[in-house]
Amino acid sequence: MPRQRPSTRLRSEPIRQASGRPGDQSTRRGDDEETGRPEDQDLAENQTRSPSPPLSVAGQSSASAAAKLILCGEHAVVYGRPAIALPLASIRARADVIDGPSGSGIAVHARDLRRRWLVANDPHGPISQLISSVLRYLQAQDTATSDLRITISSTIPIASGMGSGAAVATAIVRALAAHLGRQLSPEEISTLVYASEQRFHGTPSGIDNTVIAYEQPIWFQRAGDGGWAVGESLNDPALPTPLPPTIKPIVIASPLDLLIADTGVRSATRQPVGEVRRRWQAEPAHYEALFNQVGAIVTQARDVLEHGDIATLGPLLSQNHTLLQRIGVSSPELDALVVAALAAGALGAKLSGAGWGGVMLALVAPDRHVRVAAALEQAGAKRVSKTAVNLFRPAPSAL
Numbered sequence: 300m301p302r303q304r305p306s307t308r309l310r311s312e313p314i315r316q317a318s319g320r321p322g323d324q325s326t327r328r329g330d331d332e333e334t335g336r337p338e339d340q341d342l343a344e345n346q347t348r349s350p351s352p353p354l355s356v357a358g359q360s361s362a363s364a365a366a367k368l369i370l371c372g373e374h375a376v377v378y379g380r381p382a383i384a385l386p387l388a389s390i391r392a393r394a395d396v397i398d399g400p401s402g403s404g405i406a407v408h409a410r411d412l413r414r415r416w417l418v419a420n421d422p423h424g425p426i427s428q429l430i431s432s433v434l435r436y437l438q439a440q441d442t443a444t445s446d447l448r449i450t451i452s453s454t455i456p457i458a459s460g461m462g463s464g465a466a467v468a469t470a471i472v473r474a475l476a477a478h479l480g481r482q483l484s485p486e487e488i489s490t491l492v493y494a495s496e497q498r499f500h501g502t503p504s505g506i507d508n509t510v511i512a513y514e515q516p517i518w519f520q521r522a523g524d525g526g527w528a529v530g531e532s533l534n535d536p537a538l539p540t541p542l543p544p545t546i547k548p549i550v551i552a553s554p555l556d557l558l559i560a561d562t563g564v565r566s567a568t569r570q571p572v573g574e575v576r577r578r579w580q581a582e583p584a585h586y587e588a589l590f591n592q593v594g595a596i597v598t599q600a601r602d603v604l605e606h607g608d609i610a611t612l613g614p615l616l617s618q619n620h621t622l623l624q625r626i627g628v629s630s631p632e633l634d635a636l637v638v639a640a641l642a643a644g645a646l647g648a649k650l651s652g653a654g655w656g657g658v659m660l661a662l663v664a665p666d667r668h669v670r671v672a673a674a675l676e677q678a679g680a681k682r683v684s685k686t687a688v689n690l691f692r693p694a695p696s697a698l
């Protein structure tokens with residue numbers, strides 16, 4: 300008899316939709332249940348399989364990628380402290396690739412941005428650069444791949460801390476690889492997307508591309524103090540290569556429910572990340588001490604998740620928010636949502652992602668969902684959704 304193992308299920312369902320679109324179920328081909336992916340494998344064991352296998356039929360290929368949520372540790376993770384991130388399997392970006400007419404070039408249609416362009420006319424745009432670098436990596440810059448139509452769509456709010464850019468990039472990489480009959484490991488996908496993230500916001504930690512490529516809850520820590528190795532990136536000599544990070548699956552011993560509330564304020568990651576860097580350069584000892592406190596919270600959060608002690612997780616998340624305020628990346632809108640969630644009975648609450656806008660998360664007991672969601676909306680949330688983080692226990696050898 301096969302051993303029954305607990306599995307991870309992260310399902311996000313809109314509670315209220317003051318703005319934005321509900322999840323696009325059509326992009327969910329390849330979700331865990333449909334693929335039978337063994338979810339409790341070590342990341343290393345799972346490297347030859349994509350968590351969301353792309354489809355490729357008669358000149359048409361499509362693939363999707365999940366949104367993500369940073370549970371704790373953002374910003375400090377850029378400076379070598381650990382962070383914990385979760386994939387949001389039901390909120391996805393999708394890419395479709397079809398063969399274009401001969402001589403048409405590589406045409407991109409970003410539906411949500413209402414933008415169409417030819418890669419040849421926009422060689423320095425981040426998505427064009429990603430496409431070129433993926434084709435270069437796949438060594439496919441020949442006549443067979445010079446005429447493509449790539450359509451991108453996403454239900455992930457842009458610039459909101461949910462990994463929209465990394466998810467779009469991951470879907471493109473997966474769809475292109477499928478179109479060329481290649482299977483890339485999550486590690487290869489993550490590396491290609493990391494280069495794209497570097498072009499977008501300079502010094503990304505790598506947590507977004509990693510959690511999205513592996514599509515499972517992770518503990519992520521850059522090597523050393525977050526330093527860089529001198530060397531060439533996988534496929535772009537202009538980009539520095541980071542030292543390999545520590546990536547481990549996170550045990551989740553007891554299910555937890557999170558509410559995700561969107562301030563509706565769009566904030567490009569590079570701005571708060573750049574501001575934190577300036578502040579850290581001006582006062583390194585002060586910021587190093589704050590990052591150490593964040594790191595200690597993340598370590599405690601991992602232990603609490605492993606022991607299923609959800610009530611203890613709440614205060615840790617709220618403490619993380621206080622530290623993010625002191626680091627300088629919260630905003631009046633985010634603070635108002637955190638205060639409202641806690642006043643309505645959330646076990647803990649914090650901003651999630653780069654800050655200055657975007658989303659916050661609240662840990663809630665099942666009997667408080669409706670009350671906390673109503674309080675969040677009352678306090679200005681443009682959209683509130685619920686995510687159930689279910690059990691996850693990797694193979695014993697994994698940790």
Ligand code: PMV
Pocket residue numbers: 369372373374375376377459460461462463502503504505506507568572651652653654
């Ligand atoms: O806002 P997002 O989803 O791009 O998350 C950024 C997370 C940071 O820790 C602030 C930056 C990083 O690269 O890790």
